[in-house]
Amino acid sequence: MTDQKGSTVGTGRVFGFRIFRPILAGATLRERLVACLGALIGIALTGLVCGWAFGEGVHIPLIVAPMGASAVLLFAVPASPLAQPWSVIGGNTISAFMGVIAARFVPDPIVAIGVGVALAIAAMSVTRSLHPPGGAAALTALIGGHAATSAGFLFPLFPVCVNSVILVTLGVAFHKLSGRSYPHAPVERPVNDHGTSDLPAALRVGFRDEDVDAALTAMNETLDIDRTDLDRLLRQVELQALVHAHRGLACEDVMSRDVVTIAEGATIEQATAVLLDRNIRTLPVVDGEGRLLGTVGLRELAKRGASRVADAVVGAKTAGRNDPAVGLVGTLTDGRTHAIVVVSVDRLILGVITQTDLLATLARQATLRAIGRNPGPAAA
Structure with missing residues (x-):
């Protein structure tokens, strides 16, 4: 059989693992396996903690069903706004309150379940705690059986709120141990570091x-x-x-190879003189074996209390010789970085790429591309 592009696709491949390909952007098999492990640990420990703290009587549910849906969001898509701590805790608890209110004031159970979910969506929207399992929490307060209905307004606090707090706490710990970021903190947009009103x-x-x-x-x-x-x-x-x-353009094609460096034991005056005499803005600092330690500029050298270069050195932005040169555009246009040091695996300096180096190269490539598309009379 053929795919949409006309290429042959094996039947086994189509009906094998391909059908399980995650539809979420950025999802990988490893991420899904981590999510499964996190949900296993999170839900199991939530039940154990509640059972240990409050007993296991039939009149007290250890854990409510919406926690399963919360676990899917918390462990499978931790960057989602719907999976953040306030959304999980606030969304579930507030929605459960809305379900209890609907049960108390709407006598018809069919109408009450609709009112409960509607109130939950409205309340979560107003409190910026939108969390899909909250709809299930509202329904649980309405149709969760005698244990839920008899608890009344205590039900949103226990087990719903307690379950949510425990699950989020375990989620934070699990993601930290697995090297993932949670709660998700959006990266701040670049700002103009020069104190003007212009955009970066x-x-x-x-x-x-x-x-x-x-x-x-x-x-x-x-x-x-x-x-x-x-x-x-x-x-x-x-x-x-x-x-x-520009995928064919590597850092080694652009970098300056005759790099001016300074030893970590040099004085502030010596480093300042090199920067001014050589008309450069970023000076790599090396140790006794010539390995990169960091960089200094006039801003760092003006730091109070610094007498040697080692006192003023800051972390260097680096790249490998085979890295795509155009991939450095974002770093070299952040308003703070003026040069990137190209290093080997053992931190030996191979070259430096400055803003000027990259700009000149891109300008030349753009010119060559334009000439290639629009040949002049001489090229005709």
Whole structure:
């Protein structure tokens, strides 16, 4: 059989693991396995802790069903706005309260379940705690049996709120141990470091906030992604497209190889003189074996109390010789970084790429591409 592009695809491949391909952007098999392990540990420990603390009588449910859905979000998509601590704890608890209110004031059970879920959505929206399992928490308060209905307004606190707090606490610990970031903190957008009202260089060209808002309006969809994360994703897509267009250009093709360095034991005066005499802005600092320790500039050298270069050195931005040179655009346009040091595996300096180096190379490549597409009379 053939796929949409006309290429042959094996039947076994189509009906094998391919059908289990995750539909979430960025999802991998490893991420899903980590999510399964996290859910296993989180739900099991939540039940154990509640059973140990409150007993296991039939009149007290150890754990409510919505926790299973909360675990899916918390462990499988921890970056989702719907999976953040306030969404899990607040969404479940507030929704359970809405379910209890509906049960108390709406006599018809069929109408009450609809009212309960509707009130839950409204309350979560107002309190910015939207969490899909909250709808199930509201229903549990309505149709969860005698243990839920007899508890009344205590039910949202225990077991719903207690379950949620324990699950989130375990989620924070699990993600930290597994090297994942939770709670999710959107990366702050670049700011102008020069104290002016201009946008940072990286934000002046390309799409703007109003373009993203207009696109979202045109799509008429609600996306499960933070607004700042969406902006960051789109800018990364732009950068990857640029890298793809210049994929043959490596750092070793662009870098300056005759690198001016200074020893860590040099004085502040010596380093300042090198920067001014050589007309450079970033000076790599090396140890006795010539390995990179960091960099200094005039800003660092002006630091109070520093007498030697070692007192002022800061971490260096580095790259490998075979890394795509265009991939450095984001770093070299952040308003703070003026040069990137190209190093070997053992931190020996191979070269330096400055803003000027990269700009000149990209300008030349753009010119050559334009000439290739639009040959002049001499080339005809």
